[in-house]
Amino acid sequence: MRDISSGPAFRAERPLVSVSSDLGAAVAADFGDITRQGLYQIRAGDELSPPFFIRKDAWRRFLPVVVSYHRAQRCGVATPNVHGVCHLDDARRRDTGAHVDATGGWHDAGDLRKWMDATMMNAFGLLAIARHLGAGWDLAGSGLAPLEEELRWGNSYFLKMQDTDGRVWADVAGGVNGDNSDNHWTDNITGTPDDRYLNPAKRPLIQAMFTAMESMYAQQFKAADRDYSARCLDAARRCWNVNPHEGDTEELGWWTLAAVELHRATSESAMRRAAEEIATRLAGLQQTGSGSDRAVTGFWSTSAKSTEPYKNAVHSALPAFAILEAARAFPDSGSAKSWREAARRYIEAYVVPMCNRSAYGLMPFGIYHGSPTPEHYRPLSGNLTYRFFMPVRKQFWWQGLNAHLASHAVLLASAAAEFNQRAWRELAYRQLEWTFGANPFGATLASGIGERNPYPHSRYVGVIPGGIMNGICGNAADEPILDTGYAGTWRTNEYWSPHVGYFEWAQAILESTT
Ligand SMILES: [Zn+2]
Known part of the structure; x- marks a missing residue:
């Protein structure tokens, strides 16, 4: 060297x-x-x-490049040097055909669609930067103003997506039959045949994420703009009030976080009781059994009905993070100690041993019972198997896991500070380093950062500096694959909001802790 x-x-x-x-x-x-x-x-x-x-700012110095990605993805306005004004005619309801003003927001990925669940991750990333790093987030000294302007831009769309009953719709232009039919530029004139569709489905996960997000907006803007803060809090309350705080592990994780953030925004004891109740239910879904046939434990079940180990390409570490957040928010709660132990168990008995399976230290996608599909599952212990990457013969949808890795970086960074565990902080960096070049291809999966950037699957606007691609996938043998040519492979090379959001979230915590 x-x-x-x-x-x-x-x-x-x-x-x-x-x-x-x-x-x-x-x-x-x-x-x-x-x-x-x-x-x-x-x-x-x-x-x-x-x-x-x-150097000390080796990561921090390119945070503004990643943040600039959001502005390039704006919809409903011309984004200089990226695209002209677009989609002023969003959108017509799929069910009634009625026009609803759903302009604005961000294009989600390497296309022009506006999924709520995915694009809300942009806001979580920006909110985390504002919360943890404040006005000093950009070493060039731009201050909070550009962050808050971008947050407001995204939220104008999110608020429009809340129905009068308080529930939140799923997407604009997601494709009427799960297809790409809405993935196109339009004439910007309402009422013409090229208008895109609004999907009025009200999916549980989106309700929980929306409540958590608007509660964080309310906190972020409380000092600077009381009226706007109150409007965001009202949106969070209305969504909270009309939805059951139930679901599988994925939803319960987000409902736990939603209740914690609503309490942080209101200090109401009812919100604390709700958070404690949901967090306790979530903790009950953690598997704690051990034995000679179980090399790992402490992972979550998929739901109360299924003991299948919880796996998620996006929010994989969110349940453990939410439990830890509940413990941090209510340290005097009678359950706080058990929540802390749950987070610790997840990391020590599951994450660390799984990360030790490779030289790179990355968190594998997850564990299985046996071989559920006709492809390779790596032996772990007893009947337990695992894959680094998503199965490719299970369903059509499989893709790179940069959000899964960055979500674990969020958890590990937060837990490292909470438990004073330096090694977990190092492990948080391993997750990000895989995305940023420490992988078998020596390729950075973020445009304009690092080396050997593959050309992104970004079929309308091309390269966006700071955009983070889906990432390395596995083949049937669970060996890593990446499109380093120009095949336009979306599975590995497409930009996606959750990768950017979770990366920003992780960076915000890592840069604000030691
Ligand atoms: Zn657009």
């Missing part, structure tokens, strides 16, 4: 040693003792590494 700047010569050598890794044979050298700031390169055999910095 040598310093490639023009400063004093610096050179260090470390031995390459074999590392146990289920992702193929690996050797590694540990330069972790070197903290001297500089721009370095490592030579191993005939190969040169990409140049890399050791």
